[in-house]
Amino acid sequence: MVKGKVDALLGIVFGDEGKGKVVDVFTPKYDVVARFAGGPNAGHTIIFEDKKFVLRSIPSGIFDKGKLNIIGNGCVIAPDLFMDEARELEASGYDLKNRLHISKRAHLILPTHRVLDRAYEAAKGKNKVGTTGKGIGPTYSEKASRTGLRVGDILENFQQKYQALKSRHEQILSELHYTDYNITEEEQKWMEGVEYMRQFSLTDTETEINQALRQGKNVLAEGAQGTMLDIDHGTYPFVSSSSTTCGGVCTGLGVAPNTIGQVFGIFKAYSTRVGSGPFPVELFDETGDKIRQIGHEYGAVTGRNRRCGWLDLVALKYAIMVNGVTQLIMMKSDVLDGFDTIRACIAYEKDGQQTTDMPYDTEGWAPVYRDFPGWKQDLTSLTSAYQFPKELKDYIRFIEEETETPVTIVSVGPDRAQTIYRY
Ligand code: IMP
Numbered sequence: 001m002v003k004g005k006v007d008a009l010l011g012i013v014f015g016d017e018g019k020g021k022v023v024d025v026f027t028p029k030y031d032v033v034a035r036f037a038g039g040p041n042a043g044h045t046i047i048f049e050d051k052k053f054v055l056r057s058i059p060s061g062i063f064d065k066g067k068l069n070i071i072g073n074g075c076v077i078a079p080d081l082f083m084d085e086a087r088e089l090e091a092s093g094y095d096l097k098n099r100l101h102i103s104k105r106a107h108l109i110l111p112t113h114r115v116l117d118r119a120y121e122a123a124k125g126k127n128k129v130g131t132t133g134k135g136i137g138p139t140y141s142e143k144a145s146r147t148g149l150r151v152g153d154i155l156e157n158f159q160q161k162y163q164a165l166k167s168r169h170e171q172i173l174s175e176l177h178y179t180d181y182n183i184t185e186e187e188q189k190w191m192e193g194v195e196y197m198r199q200f201s202l203t204d205t206e207t208e209i210n211q212a213l214r215q216g217k218n219v220l221a222e223g224a225q226g227t228m229l230d231i232d233h234g235t236y237p238f239v240s241s242s243s244t245t246c247g248g249v250c251t252g253l254g255v256a257p258n259t260i261g262q263v264f265g266i267f268k269a270y271s272t273r274v275g276s277g278p279f280p281v282e283l284f285d286e287t288g289d290k291i292r293q294i295g296h297e298y299g300a301v302t303g304r305n306r307r308c309g310w311l312d313l314v315a316l317k318y319a320i321m322v323n324g325v326t327q328l329i330m331m332k333s334d335v336l337d338g339f340d341t342i343r344a345c346i347a348y349e350k351d352g353q354q355t356t357d358m359p360y361d362t363e364g365w366a367p368v369y370r371d372f373p374g375w376k377q378d379l380t381s382l383t384s385a386y387q388f389p390k391e392l393k394d395y396i397r398f399i400e401e402e403t404e405t406p407v408t409i410v411s412v413g414p415d416r417a418q419t420i421y422r423y
Helices: 019-029 079-091 111-127 136-144 151-155 158-175 184-197 205-214 246-253 286-294 313-323 390-403
Strands: 006-011 032-035 044-048 051-055 068-071 100-103 201-203 219-222 260-268 271-273 307-309 327-331 341-350 353-355 366-373 407-411 419-421
Touching: 006 019, 006 246, 006 313, 019 044, 019 219, 019 260, 019 327, 019 407, 019 419, 032 205, 051 079, 068 205, 079 184, 100 205, 111 136, 111 158, 111 184, 151 158, 151 184, 151 201, 201 205, 205 219, 205 246, 219 246, 246 260, 260 313, 286 307, 313 341, 313 390, 327 390, 341 390, 366 390, 390 407
Parallel strands: 006 219, 006 260, 032 068, 032 219, 068 100, 100 201, 260 327, 327 407
Antiparallel strands: 044 051, 271 307, 341 353, 341 366, 407 419
């Protein structure tokens, strides 16, 4: 590992790849763990010592008591949800106050942003994005239209700024004829969350991170969502509203491109997607149901069923290209333990034409598969790559050849301990 670099850990498909677990495993090697994009739409699950934690806005480095954790300027934050999340961690014995810094430039999600999220979705009818309803889109829209409120705003004349923005939102909602909402209780808790946030270090995290890098410290940038949900590179308009890719690390933390070191791309041994939008490898049969059931593929934030399918190498190669992925991490391999045949999509086909490059519009493309014999063996108790069955080794080798990228880590279960390094 080179000192003074930012390594990026990115979901490279539709999110939910298991970033939380890997950040947690990686944290001992880093001095700082920073979130650079997204907000409470994320749900990073970490399981250790039989305890399960779901983190939304707080970086997964929080469990390692000696590390600085940062919520960067590229993130959006809901004070009420942040308060719930932080209090739960505090109740479990993790003191956050001196170890969690929040960028003053991160944007605030207001209760009315959440109402707007619902209103915009309702107005879309059949073309709903299927958002998490956390107000992500309206908050980032307002950031871009330069009318949003930032964390630093809570330090001065906040009530006035808040009321002005809330009134604007109410005006928009009335124009949309969306009047069936009541935020009184929610708003009260939100304001309590704002007070609670004041106890934290609200800082210029961009300067802090760069100072740390100059001192030769290592930073881990923890991604949220995945490349195919990126506002530029995902399946637009069925995407989230932030830059979830490696470029987002630079803009979302205020670090220069030449500070980026390793780029870890996380994917599952199969594919999932939550919400609407094109998903060429989706399985509508009992195989899809079986993957969902064994993989517990239900949304960590919304509880929705995740759509399931086979591994998509077209998407994976595109994500590797866009992010400059240097190492791949394959998660949830054990979920495929019981399958006779395992498939990987190697191209898309439409109207008799095939492509291995990600098309502009992924709607209407059918997958072209290559089949592999399943390993039909329990992987969960394995501790070394030497113990991998031949069929798993062949599947991994194929992925490496197709993507020209090494698969350096394979996860065989949810626990920290079930993480196998191949090199
Ligand atoms: P939003 O980010 O709530 O606006 O939702 C936009 C799209 O991204 C929807 O299809 C969501 O289901 C999806 N999405 C947002 N966050 C996540 C995540 O953490 N994992 C998986 N999908 C997500």
